[in-house]
Amino acid sequence: MTTMTTMTVNDAISAALAEEMQRDPTVMIFGEGVATKRRDLLERFGAARVRNTPLAEGIIAGTAAGAAATGLRPVVDLLFAPFLCYAMDEIVNSAGKLRYISGGQFSFPMVVLAMTGAGWGVGAQHNHNVESWFVHSPGLKIVMPSTPADFKGLMKAAIRDDNPVLVFADIALGYSAGEVPEDADAIPLGKAAVRRVGRDVTLVSYAKTVGTCMAAADTLAAADIDAEVIDLRSLKPLDEAAILRSVAKTGRLVVVHEASRLCGVGAEIAALVAEKAFASLRAPVLRLTGPDAPAPASFPLEQAFVPQADAIVAAVRSQMGG
Amino acid sequence: MTTMTTMTVNDAISAALAEEMQRDPTVMIFGEGVATKRRDLLERFGAARVRNTPLAEGIIAGTAAGAAATGLRPVVDLLFAPFLCYAMDEIVNSAGKLRYISGGQFSFPMVVLAMTGAGWGVGAQHNHNVESWFVHSPGLKIVMPSTPADFKGLMKAAIRDDNPVLVFADIALGYSAGEVPEDADAIPLGKAAVRRVGRDVTLVSYAKTVGTCMAAADTLAAADIDAEVIDLRSLKPLDEAAILRSVAKTGRLVVVHEASRLCGVGAEIAALVAEKAFASLRAPVLRLTGPDAPAPASFPLEQAFVPQADAIVAAVRSQMGG
Amino acid sequence: MSIHPLDPIQALERMMLIRAYEETLIDLHGRGRAAGTCTSVGQEAPAVGVVSALTADDLILTNHRSAGHLLARGADPGRMLAEVMGKRDGYCGGKSGSLHISAKDLGVVLTSTIVGGELALATGVGLSRSMLNKSGIVACFFGDGAATEGRFQESLNLAAVWKLPILYVCENNQWQAFVHRKETMLADSIAGQAEALGVESAVVDGNDPLAMFDAACTAIDAIRRTGKPFLLEAMTYRLRGHFEPDDQAYVDRTELAHWRDRDPILRLRARLEREGRLSVDGIAAIESRVRATMEAATAFADASPYPGPDALTTDVYA
Amino acid sequence: MSIHPLDPIQALERMMLIRAYEETLIDLHGRGRAAGTCTSVGQEAPAVGVVSALTADDLILTNHRSAGHLLARGADPGRMLAEVMGKRDGYCGGKSGSLHISAKDLGVVLTSTIVGGELALATGVGLSRSMLNKSGIVACFFGDGAATEGRFQESLNLAAVWKLPILYVCENNQWQAFVHRKETMLADSIAGQAEALGVESAVVDGNDPLAMFDAACTAIDAIRRTGKPFLLEAMTYRLRGHFEPDDQAYVDRTELAHWRDRDPILRLRARLEREGRLSVDGIAAIESRVRATMEAATAFADASPYPGPDALTTDVYA
Ligand SMILES: Cc1ncc(C[n+]2csc(CCOP(=O)(O)OP(=O)(O)O)c2C)c(N)n1
Numbered sequence A, B: 001m002t003t004m005t006t007m008t009v010n011d012a013i014s015a016a017l018a019e020e021m022q023r024d025p026t027v028m029i030f031g032e033g034v035a036t037k038r039r040d041l042l043e044r045f046g047a048a049r050v051r052n053t054p055l056a057e058g059i060i061a062g063t064a065a066g067a068a069a070t071g072l073r074p075v076v077d078l079l080f081a082p083f084l085c086y087a088m089d090e091i092v093n094s095a096g097k098l099r100y101i102s103g104g105q106f107s108f109p110m111v112v113l114a115m116t117g118a119g120w121g122v123g124a125q126h127n128h129n130v131e132s133w134f135v136h137s138p139g140l141k142i143v144m145p146s147t148p149a150d151f152k153g154l155m156k157a158a159i160r161d162d163n164p165v166l167v168f169a170d171i172a173l174g175y176s177a178g179e180v181p182e183d184a185d186a187i188p189l190g191k192a193a194v195r196r197v198g199r200d201v202t203l204v205s206y207a208k209t210v211g212t213c214m215a216a217a218d219t220l221a222a223a224d225i226d227a228e229v230i231d232l233r234s235l236k237p238l239d240e241a242a243i244l245r246s247v248a249k250t251g252r253l254v255v256v257h258e259a260s261r262l263c264g265v266g267a268e269i270a271a272l273v274a275e276k277a278f279a280s281l282r283a284p285v286l287r288l289t290g291p292d293a294p295a296p297a298s299f300p301l302e303q304a305f306v307p308q309a310d311a312i313v314a315a316v317r318s319q320m321g322g
Numbered sequence C, D: 001m002s003i004h005p006l007d008p009i010q011a012l013e014r015m016m017l018i019r020a021y022e023e024t025l026i027d028l029h030g031r032g033r034a035a036g037t038c039t040s041v042g043q044e045a046p047a048v049g050v051v052s053a054l055t056a057d058d059l060i061l062t063n064h065r066s067a068g069h070l071l072a073r074g075a076d077p078g079r080m081l082a083e084v085m086g087k088r089d090g091y092c093g094g095k096s097g098s099l100h101i102s103a104k105d106l107g108v109v110l111t112s113t114i115v116g117g118e119l120a121l122a123t124g125v126g127l128s129r130s131m132l133n134k135s136g137i138v139a140c141f142f143g144d145g146a147a148t149e150g151r152f153q154e155s156l157n158l159a160a161v162w163k164l165p166i167l168y169v170c171e172n173n174q175w176q177a178f179v180h181r182k183e184t185m186l187a188d189s190i191a192g193q194a195e196a197l198g199v200e201s202a203v204v205d206g207n208d209p210l211a212m213f214d215a216a217c218t219a220i221d222a223i224r225r226t227g228k229p230f231l232l233e234a235m236t237y238r239l240r241g242h243f244e245p246d247d248q249a250y251v252d253r254t255e256l257a258h259w260r261d262r263d264p265i266l267r268l269r270a271r272l273e274r275e276g277r278l279s280v281d282g283i284a285a286i287e288s289r290v291r292a293t294m295e296a297a298t299a300f301a302d303a304s305p306y307p308g309p310d311a312l313t314t315d316v317y318a
C-alpha cells in the first residue's frame, strides 16, 4: 500500500523536478529567476544545472532546443503563457519540426513550463490560454493537469519523453493541495482520468474547470441527472478513446474550458464526437468556454470570464430537454 | 454593367494595395524586400510609404502596431506564415489585445500579409498553415481567399478595417488567374461565398482546397449527388449563418482544408454545426485536412499532404451510406 | 520648442507624490484591495526629470513600472488607483489593471507589461510622427532587462536606419525581477550597444531628477535637430521588491543599503535644505498637499463602481 | 588540439567542388528538377577556411546557404542532391529539401531556413558541449541579415554570460535577399555589436580561404583556451541572386563587377599559378576530378527513389 502526502500543485512540480534531476544528470532547468526562486534545486544540484537567464524567452527556448538535440534534457520556465509568443519560432519551427525535417536524425527532449489562467487579476498580457495553438502544431505534446498528483506524474513523464512537451499550470491551482502518492512514478502522457462515473451526460474538461464540472455534477445529481466527468490531463496526445467510450454511453457531451471558444480544444473534441460518435449522440454538443476576448484585469470581470457551474448545469438541462 | 479584367492573385493583391494607397495617404507598406519587389508602388507613392526593412519580423509587426495606434494604416508583408512566429507577441499580445486593454482608447488598423501552403516544395519552415492560431486569438480578423476577385476585394476591406487583419495567401494560387471587376470595391469581411448550389451535402473550404471541392462536386454530380460548395473567404469573422443555412438544407457536412486537423478551422465548423444544426444532421460530420505533421519538401509527399478530390468524393459517399 | 527650467521644489513634490502613490498601493495591496503591482520606489528621478523635459505633443510608451511616468505627466492618481482596483473610472475602465495603463489624452500610448513591447511599438509611434509631420517626439521608457530582449537591438536599429525621433530611456535599476543585472550581461551599461548601432547615448545619474532633466533636454534638442534617436541610460536602483509582496531576501543587504543612502527624494530634499531653499514649513506644506491628493484619490477610487458584466466583451473589436 | 596547415591546392579544389555543386543545382533547377534553392556562389572561402579549421568533434549549425559548409565538412554531394530533389537517399530522406539539410554523422546539427534559427539553437549546442564536458566547439554560420534579427543579440549575449564555446561566423555578403545591407544597418560591420556584448571579434577578408583559415584557427584557440565565444565576420559577396531564379536586376552593376573581380576561386587560382604552385595539368586534373564527382553525384541522386507515401507521417514524434 502506498502512503500519501498532501502537497500543493507548486510543490508537486518542484518534487517532480527534484526527482528527475536526481534520476538523470542530463536534466537541467533554466529561465528568468529560476535559480533565485528554486533555491532548493540550486543548492542540491548546483549552479550548472539550475540557472537564471537573461530576459529573453526566444533564446531560452532556442537554447533548450539546441541542448535537447545534443544530449541534454532541459526544462525551461517561461513564466506566463503570453510570454511564449516570444519563443514561438523556437518551439514550433525548431523543436516541433526539426525531428521530421531531419528525417528523424535529431530528437528534442525538452519541457516548457508556463502558468496561465484567471486568478491573479493582472490582465491579458499575463493571462491567455493558448494551449490549442500547440495542439494544432505538429511534433509537440501538451499537458494541463488539474491535481497535484497529476502535475507530479505528468511532469515526470514530460521530462522523460523524447519529444518537446509543454506543461501549462493553471495559476488558480498553484496553491491548491491534494494527496500525492509517496512513491508516485510518471503518469503516461495521453491518458484522461474519469473523475466521476455517470450515465446521462459527459462533461469533458481540463485544468481548473474540472472542479467546476464536478460542482455542476453534484448539483445535477441532486436533480437525478448522472454526469460523467472526464479530466483530459493531456491535450496532445488526446485520449480520444476515453471520450468516445463515455459519449457512446451517455449520448450527451458538454466540453468546458477557460480558453476561448474558436478553434479551442473544445472545438476539436466536439468535432471528434460529431464524426466518431455521431450515432450515439442524443443532443447537440455544447461548449462552455471563455469569451472571444482578452482576459480583463478587473476582478469581477476576470471571474465572469471563466465558465461557471450554473452555466454547465443549464447546458445539461437543455440537452436533457428541460 | 461592370467590365471585367483577368488578373492573377498576385496582381489582384498589388492592385488592391495601389488603389488603397491612392485613396488614403495614411496607408503604407513595408517589409523585407517590399520596396525592391514592388517597384511600381515605390515609384508611384515614394520611398516614405513603400519601405524595405531590416530582417526582423518582430519589430516590423511592432512598428506596424505602434503606427496603427497613432494615425497610420500600415500593411506589412511578413513573407511566409512560419515567419509570423517571430512576430506573435506584436500581433497577439499588442495588436490583438491593446484595444481591449486600453478600454477602447486605441485602434490598430493594420494588415499582415503572408504566404503559406503546399506548392513550392521548400518544406516546413516556409509552409505551415497557422491561420487557426489567429482565429483562436481575440481582436484579430483573418481572411484566406481563393480567387483574384476576392483577394482584391478582401484586401481592400482589410486595409480599411479598424482592426488588425491577417491576409493569408495560398502560394499555389499566386499565379492563378481569374476575372476581376474593373471597378471592384471592398468585399465585406465575414461573408462566405456559395461557389456551387446543391442539396445533398455541404462542402466547406477555403483557399486552394475550394478548387478541390469543386472538382469533387463535379465527380459527385456525375453520380447524381448534388454538393453545395461554400468558400469561407473570411475565417474570422466566420460566416456561421451561411454554414448553418446550407447544412439545414443538406443535412451533411464535410470540411476541407490543408491546415492540420487538430484545433483547426474545420474543428470549429464541425463543432458549430454539432451544436447549432444538430437536428438537421443526417450523417457524421467529416473533416479532410492535412496530417498532424510538418510540411515535407519532397514533391510527391508535399502533394500527398493536401486533401485530394477523390478523398472528398469517398467521404461524401460514406455519408450517403454508399 | 524650449522648456522652462525644472524648479527643484516642484521636482521634489512630484517625486514625493509618486512615492506616496506607490505607498498607497502597497497599503491597498496589503489589505487585499489591489492586485500584484510593480512599484517605482527609488526610480522617481528619471520619471520626473525626463517627463518634465517633454512638451504636450510628445508621446510616451513605458513598461510595467509606469506609475512615475504617468504621474509626472499629470495623470490623475484617482483614475490610476481606480484602474489598479479594476474600477469603471480607471483610465482603461478596469480592463488593464495596474500593468498596462494607457492615457490617450495625456499622450501615454502604452504601458506594456510584455517586457519589450514598449520597444517594439515605439518605432511605429516614431514613424507616425515623421510620416504625419507631427512635431512631437517619442519617449520610450524600459528597463535593463528589456535591453536583453532582442527587441532592444531591433528597435534601436530600425530607429537609427529610419531616423525616427525617439528618446529611449533605459532605467537601469540593477534588477530584472529576481535576477541581478550582472547575471544577464557582461557590461555595466547598455550604452555601448546603442553606439554600435549608431545611436547616440548618454549615461546619467538616475537618482538625480535635475541631472535627468538636463540630459533629457540635451537629448531632445539633438533629436529635434537631427531627427535621429537618442538613448539615455539612467543608473538607478529598485528600492523595493519586484512586485508586491516581495521580501527581497535575495537582495544583497550592502547593495541595498548603499542605494537607500542615495534615495532620490531624501537626496534632493537634503540638498535643498542645505542650500536653504526648502524650509521646515515648506516641506510640511508639500507633505500635506501630497497627503490630501492621495486621500482624495483613494476616496475616488473606492467610490468608483466595478464595470458591469457587459464590459467583459466590449472593446474587443472596432 | 592543433590542425595541420591548410593546403592551398586542396582549398582550391574544395572551393571548386562547392562551385560545381551549385552550378549543377542551378542547371537542375533550370530544368525544373530541383525546387528553389539559395546558392553559395562567391562565398566558398569562409566555408572552406573555417570548416577546415574544425576538428571531428566540433559541431556545425548553419543557414539556408549551407551547401559550402556541408561539402567542406565532407558531405556526400550525391546525398545532398538527392535531398534537394526530395529523394529517399537524401540526408533527411527528402523531407528537408535544399533548405534544412542536417547530417548528424558529420556533426552538422542544423541548417535553419528560419533566419536566426541557427543563432537561437547554437547556444544550446554550446551548453551541451560544456555540460557534458565534450571537447568540441560549435561553429555557427549566419548572414548579415540574421544579424539584424534580435536573436543575434540574444545569442551572443547568452554565450558571453554563460561562457559558451561558440565560434560565430557571419558571412557578411552585403545582401539580405532583395535588400542591400546598407538599407538595414548604419555600420558596415556587425563586430561592434559583439564587442559591446563582451564577445571578442575579428573582421576577415571573406574571399580568401587561407585568411579565413588562419583567423578561424586563432579564434578557435582562443575559444578552447578561454571557453568564451568569438565572432568572425567574413566580408564577402553573394555573386548570384538570392535564390533560383533571380535576375539580380536590383543589384548595382559596378558593385557586382567589383566583387566578380574578387571571385575567391579565380583569385586563389591566379595566385597559385603566379607563384608557380599550380600547373595547367594540375588545374585540369582538379577540374576533371570535380566533374567526375558531380557526374557521379547527379547519377546517384537521379537513381534514388522518392520516399513512399507512408513517409508523410513518420518522424513526427519519437
Ligand atoms: C516578455 C516578458 N517576459 C517576462 C516577464 C516577467 N517580468 C515582468 S517584469 C520583469 C523584469 C523586468 O526587468 P527590467 O526590464 O529591468 O524592468 P524592471 O522591472 O527592473 O523595472 C520580468 C522578468 C514579462 N512581463 N514579459
Ligand SMILES: Cc1ncc(C[n+]2csc(CCOP(=O)(O)OP(=O)(O)O)c2C)c(N)n1
Binding pocket: B032, B055, B057, B079, B083, B086, D064, D065, D113, D114, D115, D116, D142, D143, D144, D145, D146, D147, D171, D173, D175, D176, D177, D238
Ligand atoms: C525569419 C525569416 N525571415 C525571412 C526569411 C526569408 N529569407 C530567406 S533568406 C533571407 C535573407 C537572409 O539574409 P542573410 O542573413 O544576410 O543571409 P544571406 O541570404 O545573405 O546568405 C530572407 C529574408 C526567412 N527565411 N526567415
Ligand SMILES: [Mg+2]
Binding pocket: C143, C144, C145, C171, C172, C173, C174, C175, C176, C177
Ligand atoms: Mg531592471
Ligand SMILES: [Mg+2]
Binding pocket: D143, D144, D145, D171, D172, D173, D174, D175, D176, D177
Ligand atoms: Mg547576407
